[in-house]
Amino acid sequence: MNAKLSYDERKQLLAARLKPSRFRHSLGVAETAAQLAARFGVDAEAARTAGLLHDCAREFPNEAMRAEADKRQIPYGPIERAMPLLLHAYLGAARVRELYGVDDDAISQAIYRHTVGGPQMTRLDKIIWYADMIEPSRDYPEVEMLRRLAREASLDEMLLMGLTESIKFVAAKGHLLHPHTIEARNELLLRGVKLPV
Amino acid sequence: MNAKLSYDERKQLLAARLKPSRFRHSLGVAETAAQLAARFGVDAEAARTAGLLHDCAREFPNEAMRAEADKRQIPYGPIERAMPLLLHAYLGAARVRELYGVDDDAISQAIYRHTVGGPQMTRLDKIIWYADMIEPSRDYPEVEMLRRLAREASLDEMLLMGLTESIKFVAAKGHLLHPHTIEARNELLLRGVKLPV
Numbered sequence: 001m002n003a004k005l006s007y008d009e010r011k012q013l014l015a016a017r018l019k020p021s022r023f024r025h026s027l028g029v030a031e032t033a034a035q036l037a038a039r040f041g042v043d044a045e046a047a048r049t050a051g052l053l054h055d056c057a058r059e060f061p062n063e064a065m066r067a068e069a070d071k072r073q074i075p076y077g078p079i080e081r082a083m084p085l086l087l088h089a090y091l092g093a094a095r096v097r098e099l100y101g102v103d104d105d106a107i108s109q110a111i112y113r114h115t116v117g118g119p120q121m122t123r124l125d126k127i128i129w130y131a132d133m134i135e136p137s138r139d140y141p142e143v144e145m146l147r148r149l150a151r152e153a154s155l156d157e158m159l160l161m162g163l164t165e166s167i168k169f170v171a172a173k174g175h176l177l178h179p180h181t182i183e184a185r186n187e188l189l190l191r192g193v194k195l196p197v
Numbered sequence: 198m199n200a201k202l203s204y205d206e207r208k209q210l211l212a213a214r215l216k217p218s219r220f221r222h223s224l225g226v227a228e229t230a231a232q233l234a235a236r237f238g239v240d241a242e243a244a245r246t247a248g249l250l251h252d253c254a255r256e257f258p259n260e261a262m263r264a265e266a267d268k269r270q271i272p273y274g275p276i277e278r279a280m281p282l283l284l285h286a287y288l289g290a291a292r293v294r295e296l297y298g299v300d301d302d303a304i305s306q307a308i309y310r311h312t313v314g315g316p317q318m319t320r321l322d323k324i325i326w327y328a329d330m331i332e333p334s335r336d337y338p339e340v341e342m343l344r345r346l347a348r349e350a351s352l353d354e355m356l357l358m359g360l361t362e363s364i365k366f367v368a369a370k371g372h373l374l375h376p377h378t379i380e381a382r383n384e385l386l387l388r389g390v391k392l393p394v
Contacts (some may be wrong), residue, residue, distance in 0.1 A: 014349060066260050078383075078387055079383065080386055082386070106210035108391075128205050156384060160371075164368045164369065164371065166362065167365075167368045167374070168365045168368050168369060171361045171364045171368070171382075172361065172365060172388070174357075174361065174391060175381050175386070176386050176387070177364070177379050177382065177383060179379060182374050182376060182379050183376075185368075185374065186275075186276065186373050186374060188291075189279075189372070190275055190279055190369070190373070195371035
């Protein structure tokens, strides 16, 4: 059952499991990730697949996330306990193997990190994280600026700005900030990356 | 030499060591901290002293901070290595003992934490952190809102808003965010504190 499936088979499986707006968002992330991958010399098929499937565990209702994570012995901390929605990323990393026939650590990791980021992100991790923020159906005041950076800035500059905007947004909403997000951003700054103008 | 000194003696010592604008800021924090202490049932004299002396290590030029911290075997991490100015808080916690005759762990700790905060902050820690942000010579768009909260909100609500504004500001400037600041804020949220409206 977990044999390698084609992209179209995965797409059909996903369409049957996500609500239409989430499925459209997933297609948007897949295409945006493939474009970014081409720009930054990353395997575009891996990026497209990771983009397509990044939200594949969003099919679980919020209340079920912790039970699903516990069932798979996925470790998590107090932030995820308080915001179980975050677990969809970790569960997604497992679900692509269980259900979509993806046996690729790089894709699983990019899905695992697509919401809060993490230390030592790969180029694929960065592309999926960023594509999720700017795919065509996203609409918020800073999205055009972030789309412009996707054409003009370096991958690390884009990510730094994206993480910065995300942190400002989450802070202003009065939500918990995940330490991995802070770590990902600090790491870029400590390596000398600067916010693009 | 390190015998207990009076408040006025400490003030004179400080005036001789800080530039005038920093000394005025210190007096502002002392008075604001004393008022907050009265409101929240904390020892006002401890708050006034901690407020007065919170920046007592700002006399060291930025380039000297690391050498001074190393001399006292004060541990610090990559964030402080990259932003040695942060060390003035840790150095201040030592300097109040060395130079100002303050032998009070609670005051030293409040000074240690006055810039980036930390987990499990005491009421005194919170008051000094917040007073530093709103004392009368501070001027930035959100300061009047934060002053209003100092009259109307609970100490934890104030702190949550202050940490949130500080994180947004530091993020927007493209500066490193200290994990202790994030931890302090997450702790409040995990305890059920909400951003005041």
